[in-house]
Amino acid sequence: MIGVVKVKACGLIVEYNPFHNGHLYHLLQSKNITGADCVIAVMSGSFLQRGEPAIIDKFHRAKAALTTGVDIVLELPYPYAVQSSNLFATGAVLTLSEIGVDSICFGSEHGEIESFTTGYDLFTNNKDSYNTTLDKYLKEGLSFPAASTKAYHEIGLSNGDIDLSQPNNILGFSYVKAIMDYQLSIQPYTIQRTSSNYHDTEIKNNIASATSIRKQLLEDEKNLLDVSNTLPTETVNQLQSYKDKGGIWHSWESYFSLLRFKVMTMSTEEIASIEGVDEGLEYRIKDTVLSANSMYEWFESIKTKRYTWTRLQRIFVHILTNTQKNEMNLIKQATTVPYIRLLGMNQTGQAYLNKIKKSLDKPIVTSYSRDQFPMLEMEERATNAYYSVLKPKQMQKLRKQEFKSPIIV
Amino acid sequence: MIGVVKVKACGLIVEYNPFHNGHLYHLLQSKNITGADCVIAVMSGSFLQRGEPAIIDKFHRAKAALTTGVDIVLELPYPYAVQSSNLFATGAVLTLSEIGVDSICFGSEHGEIESFTTGYDLFTNNKDSYNTTLDKYLKEGLSFPAASTKAYHEIGLSNGDIDLSQPNNILGFSYVKAIMDYQLSIQPYTIQRTSSNYHDTEIKNNIASATSIRKQLLEDEKNLLDVSNTLPTETVNQLQSYKDKGGIWHSWESYFSLLRFKVMTMSTEEIASIEGVDEGLEYRIKDTVLSANSMYEWFESIKTKRYTWTRLQRIFVHILTNTQKNEMNLIKQATTVPYIRLLGMNQTGQAYLNKIKKSLDKPIVTSYSRDQFPMLEMEERATNAYYSVLKPKQMQKLRKQEFKSPIIV
Known part of the structure; x- marks a missing residue:
């Protein structure tokens, strides 16, 4: 796959719930660091990694990202999206690999990629010890994240170096692990997530977490005005547009x-x-x-x-x-993704896809059909569940996008 | 079972959706014809034979009936209630048999019991021919009721005598068939349903069908006043009371x-x-x-x-x-009902139960419990589904009756 095309593509693993200034900063920095011509985001669809419904549907979130500079938005299939970090990372990295990215760039609390790659070596050399310790703590009744953090610690990972109790370090480590485990030709990069280290001051002053933005929006819809300085204009438009079409802000x-x-x-x-x-x-x-x-x-x-x-x-x-x-x-046993679901693209994205499409191993799908992949059937059910809180006419209208050509901006 | 007690009990098979003056007429006539001291109704619970949610819950419907003169109200288990006439009749008649009724009395368009019993003989003597004809019409795409009516006609039943295309004749024939098939010691009686033949003029002038009463109530809740002349006072009270407790009129x-x-x-x-x-x-x-x-x-x-x-x-x-x-x-194969669910009783009913309870073969249950009959589990699911359109607090409050002692009026 890699090497067929000249255009350099960087992959981002995102949820954009909704797309805010922090995401914009991540996008710009990723282009900067990797020198990519094309940025491809693989985004959770109707439901998110931490097990929440997305505040607005995937199409309106994708459109905000595309309008603000992401070149291609792919859907992270539901069976990978609503999972703990390892399976989430596997699905995302395998999808980005199929679409031919040269690199990925993720935000992390740690901010230095070397610790992730040396950490991976340490981990693979002590896998048995990690698993034994993990099992011990799970049996003691700890949650998986807590037990895993302790097990990492005991094999020497995260001792004073990379802190694997931090959520974005955990995710980042899972991305690197998936790349290494599947021996993919993808170069990982990371940028530091702490907003105090952000260099781009113009954006930096207007960064808030997606969580705090959602909290305000769900508290009172009038708060859209208050949070609008932390969001690109197009996100404000799409939040409003989804509601105007009869959608709600889902919680x-x-x-x-x-x-x-x-x-x-x-x-x-x-x-x-x-x-x-x-x-x-x-x-x-x-x-x-x-x-x-x-x-x-x-x-x-x-x-x-x-x-x-x-x-x-x-x-x-x-x-x-x-x-x-x-x-x-069945999906947990799979070592590849069966298809690439394209939600939308801009002209740069379109040009990239035209160049590489002949060399793709997996079909690009945009719509549900009768005889489809079992995984796409699960996606359709998830989408149906997501929209089922809307009134019939609104649900019918908004769900139609599932059967249309991808968004092109 | 039969013969153990001196009190004569008559069984009615009812839905009381809601209990109206026609039902009161049926109740009074049944006592008259059968000379029963105790009238026991087996009533559909949350959902009805024609596949509809009951307008108010079973407890409020039962209370209206008990207050107006029915002595005991039993629940027809869900798996029998929402079924075509044969299984509906089997569940109802088997339940009434377990509680020891001497007779049943049903309303029918035909109005003469002899035609039902001689019809049964004709039917059993021509069962093969009936089944062959039924199959033929089913294969032609007719519905079961339509095919069955034609098959009855071809074996000579319903030719000029009992018209088995009439809904209450069909149900009545199913009751008689169940009694005969299971060789139960229950004497069947029927009264004519057509309101123009009703003799009790005081009630007769104020009879409307349950369907038309529900239609008016569901159209506009203010119509309760308009239909109240067709309902015993206690039904009006219970319709109001269910709503006052946070219920709705279900449709x-x-x-x-x-x-x-x-x-x-x-x-x-x-x-x-x-x-x-x-x-x-x-x-x-x-x-x-x-x-x-x-x-x-x-x-x-x-x-x-x-x-x-x-x-x-x-x-x-x-x-x-x-x-x-x-x-x-499993239920279709069963030849008895596993329990008798008691919804409520008056003092006559209580006295009857006290006399016969030692001779009962099946337990009387009033409440759901952890280790219960599979059929009662289905009943609980049905009740849960029924109440699930209510707000949480109201649902909790109304559902509590399921776990209380039976209603005593």
Whole structure:
């Protein structure tokens, strides 16, 4: 794949929920560092890595990114998107590899790529020891992230060097690990995420986290004006446009009545067959449904040291999207992605795709069809679940984009 | 069972959706004809025989009936209630038999019991011929009721005598058939349903069908005043009381968004595993979900000559309640009911139960519990689905009755 084309492409792994000034800074810095002519983002679709519905749909988020300078936006397939860091990273890196990127560039708290690559060597040389320690802490009832951080620490990783308890270091390390494990010809780069180290002062002064932006938007829609200085103009437009078309700003609470109904009419065996549910969690989920008055209350009443809020959120996304363990097992065993889903592109992106399309090993798909990949069927279910909180006419209109040509800006 | 007690009990098979003056007439006439001291109604619970949600919950409907003169109200288990006439009749008659009724009395268009019993003999003597003709018409694409009517006609039943295309004659014939097939010691009686033949003029002038009463109530809640002359006072009270406690007057449209979500996230294989779905109907159900703007539109877009409105309604109840073919198959093979669910009673009913309870073969249950009958689990799911259109606090409050002692008036 690599070497067929002259155009240098850099891959970004993103959620853009929504696309804000920090993302713009990441985009500009990535071009700078890698010298890429074309920037390709692989973006979570309807639901996000931490197990939340995206605030607006993928098409409006993709359009904001494309208008602001990303050249191509691909969809990270649902079965990879709503997963812990390793599977998330695998799906993203494999997708970017199929589309032929030379490099990826990710933000991290650490900010120096060497520690990630030497860390990988340390990790592979001590894999058994890592796994033993990981198992020990999992058995003690720690959550996977907590147990993994401790296991990294004990094999000497993250001792005074790269801190693998930091969320973006963990993700970054997973990207590097996926590249190395699959022996992909992709050069990893990282930029430091801490906003105090940002050099571009004009943007820097107007950076807020996606979390804080969403919080304000979901609190009161009038806050769009207040957060608009942290967002590129096109993001403000798309947030507004999605709502104007009859969309809402999606949050967990939008899905409460649907999930309550679903769980109240499922048997515990059926809940146990859902991706991520194990160790008798099906009983806890069912026992708590009747007394919960909101998603927040429901999560609170289930969560334990082992079942973190994030893990529960992912499980509840899988209940909502009816994602079965047996379909996920097939995907977890796969070593490639079956297709590349193109959400949109600009002219630079279009030119890049024209040049490389003959050398692609995997089909580019833009739309759902009757006889499709099992993974695309899961994507369609996820999209259906996502839109199912909208009124019928609005749902029909917004969902149509799924069957149209990709967005071109 | 029969003969153990001196008190004469008459069974009624009812839905009371809601209990109206026609039902009161049926109750009084039944006591008259049978000379029963105790009247026991077996009533559909959350969902009804024609595949509709009950307008108010079973407890408020039961209370109206008990206050107006029914002595005991039992629940017809969900797996029997939402079914075509034969299985509906079997569940009802077997339940009444377990509680020890001496007779049943049903309303019919025909009005004369002899034709039902001689009809049964004609039917059993020509069963093979009936089945052959039934199959032929089913293969031609007729619905079951239409094919069955034709098959009855061809074996000489319903020729000028009992008209088995009339809905209450069909149900009545199914009751008689169930009594005879299971060789139960129950004497069947019938009264004529046509209101013009009603003798009790005081009630007669104020009789309207449950369908027309519901139509008016669902159109505008203010119509409660207009229909109140067709309802016993206690029904008006219970309709109001259910709403005052945070309930709604349930209709199919209340369930549209839940069903749309459910179907949009089910695979066709999963839809095909639902009770009643066959011959590829799963594709039709899935293909039509996205364009429907209401339950009405959805039913309209699926229905065919073979898939009547009623049959589709039943299937959609089963989707809502997650009723699987494999759990129903066990029930269809059963020759007794596993328990008697008591919803409520008055003092006459209480005295009756005290006298006969030692001679009962089946347990009387009033509440759901952890280790319960599979059929009661299905009932709980149905109840959960029924209440899931209410807000959490109201749902919690109203659902509590499920775990309380039976209603005593």
